[in-house]
Amino acid sequence: MFKKILFATSATRASDHAARVAFNIARAYHARLDIFHVLGVPSRGYSQVVVDIKTRERVDVDDDYMAWVQDEITTYYADYLKNGLDYDIHVAVGLPAREILRRARETEPDLILLGGSTEEEHDGVYKKTVAGTTLQKVARAARCPVLVVTRPAASFWGGISSITFGTDFSKASDKAFEFALKMALTLNCELHVFHALAITSLSSERLMSQDDIEQKIREKLRVIRARYEPRLKTLKQYTMEVWEGIPYMEIVKYARETHSDLIIMAHHSRKLETDDRAFGSNVEQVIVRAGCPVISINR
Amino acid sequence: MPEGTYCNKKPINTPEEVNFLLSDSSGTKYYEEMTRLDVDTELLVSTIEKTMKTRLKTWLEICAHCGMCADSCFLYQVNGKDPKQVPAYKIQSTLGEIVKRKGKVTNAFMRHAMEVAWAQCTCCNRCGMYCPHGIDTGIMFGYLRGLLYQQGFVPWELKIGAGMHRAYRAQMDVTDADFVETFEWMVEEYEDDYPGLTVPVDVEDADIFYTVNAREVKHYPEDLAEAAVLFHAAGENWTIASKGWEQTSLAMFAGDWAACKMQVESVYGAMERLKPKRMVGTECGHAHRATVIEGPYWAGRPDGRPPVESIHYVEWLAQALESGKLKIDPDKRIQEPVTLQDSCNYIRNHGLKKATRTIMQHIVAPGYFIEMSPNKEHNYCCGGGGGFNGIGVFRKQRNRALLTKRDQILATGAQLVIAPCHNCWDAIRDLEEEYEIGIRWSFLKPLIIKMLVVPDHMKPEE
Amino acid sequence: MQKKILIIDDDPNILDYLSALFTDNGYDTQVAPDAVKGLETARRFEPDLITLDIEMPGEWGPRFYRQMMQIKELKNTPVIVISGLSGNEHAIPKAIAAVKKPFDREELLRIVKETLG
Numbered sequence: 001m002f003k004k005i006l007f008a009t010s011a012t013r014a015s016d017h018a019a020r021v022a023f024n025i026a027r028a029y030h031a032r033l034d035i036f037h038v039l040g041v042p043s044r045g046y047s048q049v050v051v052d053i054k055t056r057e058r059v060d061v062d063d064d065y066m067a068w069v070q071d072e073i074t075t076y077y078a079d080y081l082k083n084g085l086d087y088d089i090h091v092a093v094g095l096p097a098r099e100i101l102r103r104a105r106e107t108e109p110d111l112i113l114l115g116g117s118t119e120e121e122h123d124g125v126y127k128k129t130v131a132g133t134t135l136q137k138v139a140r141a142a143r144c145p146v147l148v149v150t151r152p153a154a155s156f157w158g159g160i161s162s163i164t165f166g167t168d169f170s171k172a173s174d175k176a177f178e179f180a181l182k183m184a185l186t187l188n189c190e191l192h193v194f195h196a197l198a199i200t201s202l203s204s205e206r207l208m209s210q211d212d213i214e215q216k217i218r219e220k221l222r223v224i225r226a227r228y229e230p231r232l233k234t235l236k237q238y239t240m241e242v243w244e245g246i247p248y249m250e251i252v253k254y255a256r257e258t259h260s261d262l263i264i265m266a267h268h269s270r271k272l273e274t275d276d277r278a279f280g281s282n283v284e285q286v287i288v289r290a291g292c293p294v295i296s297i298n299r
Numbered sequence: 300m301p302e303g304t305y306c307n308k309k310p311i312n313t314p315e316e317v318n319f320l321l322s323d324s325s326g327t328k329y330y331e332e333m334t335r336l337d338v339d340t341e342l343l344v345s346t347i348e349k350t351m352k353t354r355l356k357t358w359l360e361i362c363a364h365c366g367m368c369a370d371s372c373f374l375y376q377v378n379g380k381d382p383k384q385v386p387a388y389k390i391q392s393t394l395g396e397i398v399k400r401k402g403k404v405t406n407a408f409m410r411h412a413m414e415v416a417w418a419q420c421t422c423c424n425r426c427g428m429y430c431p432h433g434i435d436t437g438i439m440f441g442y443l444r445g446l447l448y449q450q451g452f453v454p455w456e457l458k459i460g461a462g463m464h465r466a467y468r469a470q471m472d473v474t475d476a477d478f479v480e481t482f483e484w485m486v487e488e489y490e491d492d493y494p495g496l497t498v499p500v501d502v503e504d505a506d507i508f509y510t511v512n513a514r515e516v517k518h519y520p521e522d523l524a525e526a527a528v529l530f531h532a533a534g535e536n537w538t539i540a541s542k543g544w545e546q547t548s549l550a551m552f553a554g555d556w557a558a559c560k561m562q563v564e565s566v567y568g569a570m571e572r573l574k575p576k577r578m579v580g581t582e583c584g585h586a587h588r589a590t591v592i593e594g595p596y597w598a599g600r601p602d603g604r605p606p607v608e609s610i611h612y613v614e615w616l617a618q619a620l621e622s623g624k625l626k627i628d629p630d631k632r633i634q635e636p637v638t639l640q641d642s643c644n645y646i647r648n649h650g651l652k653k654a655t656r657t658i659m660q661h662i663v664a665p666g667y668f669i670e671m672s673p674n675k676e677h678n679y680c681c682g683g684g685g686g687f688n689g690i691g692v693f694r695k696q697r698n699r700a701l702l703t704k705r706d707q708i709l710a711t712g713a714q715l716v717i718a719p720c721h722n723c724w725d726a727i728r729d730l731e732e733e734y735e736i737g738i739r740w741s742f743l744k745p746l747i748i749k750m751l752v753v754p755d756h757m758k759p760e761e
Numbered sequence: 762m763q764k765k766i767l768i769i770d771d772d773p774n775i776l777d778y779l780s781a782l783f784t785d786n787g788y789d790t791q792v793a794p795d796a797v798k799g800l801e802t803a804r805r806f807e808p809d810l811i812t813l814d815i816e817m818p819g820e821w822g823p824r825f826y827r828q829m830m831q832i833k834e835l836k837n838t839p840v841i842v843i844s845g846l847s848g849n850e851h852a853i854p855k856a857i858a859a860v861k862k863p864f865d866r867e868e869l870l871r872i873v874k875e876t877l878g
Contacts, residue, residue: 043728095519154851
């Protein structure tokens with residue numbers, strides 16, 4: 001399923017829960033783990049000075065410093081790295097999202113795994129210069145699935161055996177379904193296909209009547225059946241469900257009810273619409289709220 | 300010790316030599332060796348005889364010491380009006396002394412001259428506008444830097460920067476292949492949102508040949524995509540060159556005249572090879588000065604101009620907006636107080652004040668654009684020009700120099716600063732980091748893209 | 762009637778210790794060293810409360826919990842998570858409590874008493 005995983009980490013507590021997911025998945029699925037850390041953001045014109053992402057101090061970067069940081073990461077993850085894990089540690093200088101994407105372009109991983117970033121802890125100067133957070137930018141531009149762990153609750157709790165796939169019936173969702181199905185087959189998981197019916201839209205404040213809602217739910221269930229069920233029949237266990245509400249909330253709740261240990265969703269609005277640091281789209285809201293890892297797929 | 304291992308008179312020419320100098324973190328050994336570096340008086344004198352032309356000689360002689368230049372210099376103002384920061388004093392006590400003493404100066408003198416040349420003058424050329432005789436100290440310091448570089452008395456980062464140009468024909472270790480690859484990568488990343496987006500490479504007879512700053516390739520490649528999007532939206536027939544794509548010149552900041560020539564000749568080579576109608580450079584001030592204003596002289600071009608008409612990004616943008624090639628959605632114009640930092644290198648050296656103001660009219664809703672005071676050709680240096688931004692040993696002086704711009708920005712009340720220049724952008728970024736005044740800063744490209752009326756042929760399918 | 766507690770943990774020392782602690786306090790206990798045996802024992806023993814470790818060889822605690830929820834006789838049985846894993850309070854959102862190893866015995870007993878009345 002995963003041969004090569006790019007794990008982008010701050011190598012701080014903020015990434016600890018993502019690390020547990022990364023190392024356990026790599027081990028469980030015999031993947032090569034490419035541990036990648038962006039140590040600093042360029043500063044002071046064309047000089048060699050960078051702002052260290054962890055300490056916020058300004059440091060002169062040279063080969064010795066890079067080697068030292070690499071050693072630090074090896075020490076930080078020493079417990080995980082024992083017993084023949086296939087891994088590689090790589091450090092870089094630059095803006096984190098860009099460097100993660102650059103690395104992914106070079107190594108072509110099957111999965112990018114992102115943890116919570118130190119950005120949430122600090123209010124560094126550098127990120128005011130480019131719109132959006134590391135997470136947003138990587139999720140939008142990556143050419144492979146991106147797995148994100150932001151809450152401790154979304155850490156690794158023993159493996160993947162139940163997947164919630166959230167669909168909005170878009171083209172991108174079809175791609176995400178293919179991936180979810182493949183994953184469920186390979187890992188022998190339950191697959192729960194879910195659609196959330198948005199009961200309000202921004203354009204109209206008017207709520208639908210419950211009769212209308214239930215009519216729509218029946219319609220959407222028929223769409224799910226027509227679109228996905230023939231393929232789902234290859235699985236041992238699957239369910240199909242449509243709930244009404246605020247879509248991202250319903251997906252998070254549904255995943256909790258089905259004890260899902262993974263949510264898979266499409267990410268198709270790729271433009272950065274605002275400078276707003278708050279997550280805009282549905283999938284981004286799911287990412288920050290879910291009690292399990294979320295994989296976002298944009299193509 | 301005449302010549303050090305790290306610090307010596309020999310320019311660095313290869314990637315290996317660049318890496319060797321980089322391995323001396325912060326230039327610690329480099330500066331230590333510099334304290335024992337010999338001054339080659341004979342070379343100094345012969346260089347002056349060969350290269351110091353009438354204009355500079357006259358300027359040194361006719362300075363009346365009237366002091367009119369004092370208040371024009373932001374470094375004089377920001378350093379408590381220290382008489383030692385008066386431009387006339389600064390140049391007379393350095394270049395003037397070298398000439399007067401016929402090159403018989405000590406190592407300590409040269410190190411002092413290095414500090415004055417790189418930490419007490421950003422070559423912003425503002426003093427030249429206020430001198431009754433028209434003496435431009437900035438130009439003279441540019442010349443002094445050349446003499447100092449030749450003798451090995453140059454800040455560590457700039458020795459490296461000039462070496463980068465010699466080794467890579469770029470200010471950073473970005474190869475020609477890296478450049479093209481990165482540009483293509485960025486276009487791939489943006490093409491879903493802007494169907495039809497491409498990056499034409501080495502196309503002959505294009506209307507526009509686009510040149511960049513290597514830092515965009517290395518750290519901010521979105522800038523490349525944004526340039527492509529805007530050319531595409533404007534329907535331009537444009538190209539990049541796989542060789543001769545770097546417009547900047549840290550060699551100019553370093554005073555490495557030979558490297559200046561090598562660098563600019565690589566760009567001119569591309570112009571001659573591809574025969575475009577004109578060149579458009581990215582949002583960078585010193586790159587414009589190097590390639591468009593000074594470059595023709597370094598390259599010995601008889602007409603004093605680049606091989607093809609060459610303009611700054613703000614000129615292209617102003618024209619595209621005026622002609623309607625690019626259309627702005629009026630509802631998406633900037634609707635908050637915003638100010639503009641014009642680069643000395645295009646505003647004083649090339650008189651582009653109208654271009655940036657035309658752009659402001661298009662992209663800022665009426666009443667929100669607030670000029671700094673003073674502005675246009677009287678604007679102050681960002682505080683980090685002429686190489687000042689990157690020099691570690693003079694960081695303290697540079698941070699102090701940022702205060703002028705900080706106070707100018709604060710006085711406008713704007714929280715958004717537009718800076719169509721890498722150096723200014725860096726300086727403003729650093730000043731926010733140092734002084735935390737709560738501002739944002741931006742190049743023009745990302746702002747324009749947000750408010751652009753996207754032509755139908757560029758709208759994504761879904 | 763004596764209340765019944767099932768202890769699931771892969772560490773035999775913990776099993777011994779908890780078993781002694783609960784027995785001394787008047788509870789009937791059984792132990793299981795992993796999730797599969799835990800489920801078998803749970804079906805037979807029908808405990809009033811289960812203490813559950815998270816990280817165990819084979820299936821982890823959350824997997825046990827999910828399977829247990831699908832068994833009518835067990836789905837309402839309260840579970841206390843006892844684990845050394847950081848963030849263990851998130852592992853099973855519907856557990857009635859999450860206790861971090863090393864734990865305070867009085868605190869654990871208080872939670873058990875509160876739950877079983």
